[in-house]
Amino acid sequence: MHELSIANAIVEGVAEKAARCGITRVAAVHLSLGPLSGVVRDALLFAWPLAAEGTVAEGAPLVVADAPVTIFCSHCQAVTSPRSWRELVCSACGSAAGRVASGTELEVTAFEVDDDEPATVG
Amino acid sequence: MSQPRLVEVRQRVLKQNDLLARELRECFHRAGVAVISFVSSPGAGKTALLETVLTRLQPEYRVAALVGDLATENDAVRLARSGAPVRQIVTGTVCHLDAQMVQRALDGGAGFSLESLDFLFIENVGNLVCPSSYDLGENLRFVLMSVTEGEDKPLKYPTIFYTADVAIIAKMDLAAATEFDLEAARRNIQSVRPGMPVICVSAKQGAGLEDLLGAITAVRKVSEAARA
Numbered sequence: 541m542h543e544l545s546i547a548n549a550i551v552e553g554v555a556e557k558a559a560r561c562g563i564t565r566v567a568a569v570h571l572s573l574g575p576l577s578g579v580v581r582d583a584l585l586f587a588w589p590l591a592a593e594g595t596v597a598e599g600a601p602l603v604v605a606d607a608p609v610t611i612f613c614s615h616c617q618a619v620t621s622p623r624s625w626r627e628l629v630c631s632a633c634g635s636a637a638g639r640v641a642s643g644t645e646l647e648v649t650a651f652e653v654d655d656d657e658p659a660t661v662g
Numbered sequence: 663m664s665q666p667r668l669v670e671v672r673q674r675v676l677k678q679n680d681l682l683a684r685e686l687r688e689c690f691h692r693a694g695v696a697v698i699s700f701v702s703s704p705g706a707g708k709t710a711l712l713e714t715v716l717t718r719l720q721p722e723y724r725v726a727a728l729v730g731d732l733a734t735e736n737d738a739v740r741l742a743r744s745g746a747p748v749r750q751i752v753t754g755t756v757c758h759l760d761a762q763m764v765q766r767a768l769d770g771g772a773g774f775s776l777e778s779l780d781f782l783f784i785e786n787v788g789n790l791v792c793p794s795s796y797d798l799g800e801n802l803r804f805v806l807m808s809v810t811e812g813e814d815k816p817l818k819y820p821t822i823f824y825t826a827d828v829a830i831i832a833k834m835d836l837a838a839a840t841e842f843d844l845e846a847a848r849r850n851i852q853s854v855r856p857g858m859p860v861i862c863v864s865a866k867q868g869a870g871l872e873d874l875l876g877a878i879t880a881v882r883k884v885s886e887a888a889r890a
Contacts, residue, residue: 542792549675557671569712571675578794578821589796626817627853634857640824643799646675646757 543583546646547591550602553648558596561658566597568652574607574645575625581606600651609643679796682761686799693776694889696882697784699798701822702806703815704788709737711806711865711874712785713756716744718875719843723780728767730759730787737785747774748826758792761799780882790819802881808833809842813850820854828859828877835864 554569573581581604588602613630619641620631628638634641667889674680690697700708712727716739726747729737751759751767764784767797768776776782784800786793805826807815810833816823829851837844844862851858861877863870 541755542795545756545760546675546795551678553671553673553675557669557673561669563669576824578791578825580791599699599830626820628856629853636852638856644824648671648673648675650668650672651671652668655665655667657667 543579544587544591546579546584547587547602550588550648551591551595551597554651555596558651558653563653563657564596565654565657566600566651568600568603569597569648570603570605570650570652572607572645572647572649573604574643576640576643577646579646594641597651605649607642607645610641611638612641613638624626676795676797679761682765683797683799684866686765687801688701690776690782690799690801691885691889693779694885695776695779695782696802696878696885697782697798697800698799698802698804698878698881699784699786700804700806701786701790701793701826702808702832703790703811704786706788706806706808706811707865708785708788708806709740711830711832711863712783713741713744714865714871715874715878716741716746716783719781719878720746720870723879724778725781725783726774726779727783727785728764729785730763732787741785749773757787757789758796759786759798760796763799770859781878790815790822794819794822794825801885802827802878806830806831806832807847809837809840811845813843813847816847816850816854823851823855823858826855826858828861829855829872831860831862833864833866834862834869835867838839 592598609625610619611623611628614635615635616633618632622628629636630638671866700707716725721838727741728749730751731737735750738748741748749767803824803826861873863874
């Protein structure tokens with residue numbers, strides 16, 4: 541259960557960017573989350589309000605977009621989605637020579653602010 | 663009613679940890695020390711194996727260890743029996759080590775200087791989930807699974823296998839008693855991490871230790887070549 545640490549890190553990143561832009565209130569935070577990030581979505585959503593409390597993101601929902609797992613096959617050079625992320629087999633040629641190309645994302649992609657907040661430059 | 667506006671961020675959540683881990687990696691490289699970490703579930707045998715490794719490497723190499731533990735200092739006491747300098751990182755309620763904890767332990771007078779070492783070992787908190795998110799700046803990460811845990815650990819915790827470099831199957835002396843299916847375990851490891859090297863060991867009886875020590879000393883040869 542390290543999702544509270546992760547939620548705190550998300551808040552810190554958002555607060556830093558918001559402060560640079562002179563933004564005082566964030567309306568929503570968007571996160572890209574891959575299944576290979578090691579972070580459990582539900583546990584993160586549970587921890588989120590606690591982490592956001594008393595910060596610029598208090599009350600803002602955390603909107604999680606699931607990033608797909610794709611693998612690059614060193615055998616046939618194709619980038620494919622494996623049938624399961626527990627079985628990293630190339631969907632094009634069937635060989636088990638896959639290197640993960642995506643699916644480890646744990647990234648704040650954007651946040652929303654109300655229109656009356658200052659224009660962003662930072 | 664004001665309209666919401668989108669502010670692009672595009673920032674990795676663990677950017678601070680990753681930056682710090684990169685600094686640590688550079689610092690280890692400059693000091694000429696190879697850093698190797700062990701992760702596993704609680705009770706898989708990290709401490710017993712590391713105690714053996716520290717003992718076996720010492721005639722030839724200068725070694726030390728950092729050990730993460732939630733509360734007790736039992737593991738540090740066990741590792742210290744090897745005669746190697748050991749520093750405990752008590753994490754309290756935190757279920758993993760991060761780069762900052764490693765840096766603090768090294769800055770806070772760990773009882774050894776990095777320059778005086780050939781190998782620094784880091785034993786993570788027993789946990790197959792959380793440590794996978796945190797780069798510690800190590801050169802090599804071993805993930806252990808023991809035969810008493812069954813063959814399907816890789817399928818249940820693929821992320822930790824994905825972030826580790828080499829898998830160790832520990833407590834092989836108990837394989838027959840637990841009816842451990844080694845081939846199934848190997849298949850499961852290859853399924854979540856194609857091409858991952860696997861080393862089977864028994865810290866108690868010594869089987870496979872030469873292979874493990876070979877994998878460890880190979881890291882040093884690689885980092886020496888990189889510096890040359």
